[in-house]
Amino acid sequence: MSGGPLEGVRVVDLTTVVVGPITTRTLADQGAEVIKVEAPGGDILRYLAAGSRSPAMSGKFINFNRNKRSIVLDIKQPAGIAALKALIATADVFVSNVRPAALTRAGLDYASLAPGNPRLIHCGIVAFGTDGRYANRPAYDPIIQSLSGVAGTFDRAIGEPRFVPMVMTDHITGLVSAQSIGFALYRREKTGHGESIEVPMFETMASFVTSEHLGAATFDPPEGPTGDARLLSPDYRPLPTLDGYITVRPNDNRQAFAFFEAIGRPELKSDPRYATPSSRTQHAADYFSVQVEALAQKNTAEWLEIFAKADVPAGPYNTLDDLLDDPHLNDVGFWNFDEHPTEGRIRRTRTPVTFRGGMREEVLPAPRLGAQTAEILAEAGYTADEIATMLQSGAAA
Template identity: 55%
Template sequence: MSGPLAGLRVLDLSSVVVGPVCTGVLAEQGAEVIKLESPDGDLLRKLGGKGRTPGMAGKFLNFNRGKRSICLDLKHPRAKAVLARIAARCDILVTNIRPDAQKRLGVDAATMAEKLPRLIHCSIVGFRTDGPYAGKPAYDTVIQGVSGIAGCFEASTGEPRYVPMLVADHVCGLIAAQQIGFALYRREKTGRGESLEIPMFENMAAFVLQEHLGPMSFRPALGPPGDQRVLSPEARPLKTADGFIAVSANTDAQAHGFFRAIGRPELIEDPRFANVAARTAHTRDYFALRATALVGRTTAEWLELFTRHDVPAMPYNTIESLLTDPHLRATGMVREEEHPTEGATFAIGAPNILSGGMAPTLPAAQRLGAAGPDLLAEAGLSAQEITDLARDGALIQPEETT
C-alpha cells in the first residue's frame, strides 16, 4: 500500500458502521487494517441486506474494503493471548466495544498503554464516560434522537424523523479518523501514544447546536433557536417540468441571478428579497417563490440558464442514478469490478486526493476469517500452533465460516 499512513498497522475491533468508516479512511491512506471479528462476524455481514453468499451483504462490502479479516473466539482462553500478539504489532487500535467489555477483554486504553506505550487507542463510544449517560448502548438512531437531529425535523415539518442514512455513524467515524491523525502527529513529537475517546452524542449535539442555537447563543436570548433557511419545509430540490433540480442562491449576486434566470428581474428591487438580511427575514416567502418557479422548463434547460447566470445548480440524483452519474464514473468513484468471491459488483472509490493523486484502489472486502492463518503466521505463530488454535476453536478458519 502507498499513502501517508503506509507502514502503519491498525487493529480494528469495531463493527457495523461507525468504526468501519474510521478504519476505512485509514486503509484508504495506506494503513494495513486487521479486522478482528467474533465467530458471528460483524453484524453488518447480515444486517446489511442481501448478498450472493451468507455473511457478504452488499453494505458490508462497501464499508470493509482493504481490511484483512481474522476470526477469533475471544471467549476462548487461548484467543486472548493471540489478540495480544496481534496488538503488539499494531500502531493504532480502533474499537466501538463498550468500555466495560473492553476491560473484560483486556483491550481498554489503560491496559494497552501499560503494554504498548506507543499505541494510539481510539474508543468510539455513544456517550462520554465522565457523564451520567456513560456506558449506555448507542446506535445511530438513538444518537439522532438524543442529539436533536430528529428534533430538527420536528421543527421543520412538525414530525420527529431520522435522517434516512446513518449520518451520526458516518460523521463520528470520520471524526475518529481525524483525531487519530492528530494523535499520530503528536506521537511523532513525543514518542508516546494517545488514548482517544470519541463520543457520538457530544459530537452530534455540537453539530446541532452550532447550526441552530443562533439567537439563543446570547443571554438573555435574542430570539428562538433554529436557522429557518435550513428548517424550512421548502428547503428541498425544486420541481421542474421533467423532474427536480438542486439549486442554492444565498449571496446577493446568486439571488439576483436566480431572479433574472426565472424571468422575474423586478424581484431584485422587492424589499423582501433585495439583500441577504431581507431574504433571511422573509425566508418563507423567498422559498415559497422558488418552490413553484421552475415547473415551466426542463431540468436541462434550467441547468443551462443557471450556468449562464452563475447560480449554483446541479442535477438531482436518486440512489440509483448516482451509479450512472457521469462525474462519479469519470473520477472512478463508482465503477464495476469483479469481487474475488462474490462476482460482479459496483465498487465505491476513495473520494479524496493527496499530492495530486487518488488513494489506491483497495482490495475487496474479505469473507469472515479469510486472512486469519496468514496474520497469525506474520505474528510469529508456527503452523502447528495455528492448527492447534483452529482445532481448539480459538481460531475460526475461513472454510468453517458461513
C-alpha cells in the same frame, strides 16, 4: 500494499456495524494495514443487508470493509484474548466500539495496553462520553439521531420527527474518529508518545447539529429561537419543475439578483424582504415561495441552461439509481469494478480524496470471515502447531 499517506501504519480493528468499520476503512484507503478482528459469528453487518450472493457477505459489509484482512478470535477464551493482545502489541493504532466497561474487563483499555506498547494510539468509539450519566448505555444510529436533535429538525421543518434515511451519525462519527487518529499519529511523530482517544457519538452529533442550529441561542441570554429558518423551511428541498425537480441556491446578492432576473422578476431586487442576505434569511419562507412559483413554469433542462448562463448555483435532482450513471462521477472515475475472489464482479467507490504524493495502489477485497486467521497468527509469531491448536479449540477460526 503500496502507496498512501498512512503506509506502514498498522491498525488492529475490533469494531462492528458501521461507525467503526467506516473509521478503519478510511485509514485503510489511505494505505494503513488494517487487521479486522471478528468474533466467531462475524461482524453483524455481514448479515444486515438484502441482495447478498453468498452468506455473510452483504453489500454493505463489502463496501465498509475493503482493504482489510479478517482474523476470527474468540476473546472469551484465554488463548483468544492473548492472541488479540499480541497483535495489539505490534500495532500503531487500536480501534474499538466496544462499551468501555466491557473493554476494561477484557484488559483492552488504554491503561492496560499502554505499558506493553507506549506508542499505541488507542481509539474508543462510544455511544456516550464516559463522564456522563448515559455512559455505558448501548446505542445505534437512530437512537443518536433521536437524542441529538437530528430527528427534531424534521419536526421543526415538516411537523413530524424523522430519521435521515442513512446511518448518518455513524458516518460522521466514523470520519471524526479517523481524523482524530490522524491527529494523534501526527503528535506521536513529534513526541514519541501514544494517545488515548474517546469519540462519543452523542456529543459528536450534538455538536454537529447545534453548530448549525444554535442560531440566536448562541447569545446568553438568547436573542431569539434556535434553528436556521432557511434550513428548517418545508421548502428547503428539491423543488418541482414542469417535468421533475431542481435545486437552486442563490445566496449572496449577486446570485440572488441574477436569479430574480433569470425568472423574469427583476422588481424583487428592490423588495426590502430580499435586498440583503440578512433580510432573505429573515423572510426565508417568502424567498422559497418565489422559487417554488417560478420553477414550476419551465422544465428542468430549461432552468439548468438559464441558471448556467446567469451563473446561479443550481443542479439537477438525482435518485439513488441516477448516481450510478452520473456523468461527472463517470468523468472522475468514481465507480470502479473489481472481481471479488468469492463474490464475483462488484461495484465500488474510489476514495474521493486524492494525494499528489501517492495513493494506495492495491485494493484488497472485503474479506470472508476469518480468511486470513492463520496468516495473521503466523505473522504474530505463532507456530503452525500453535495455530492448529487454536483452531481446534475454537479460540481462533
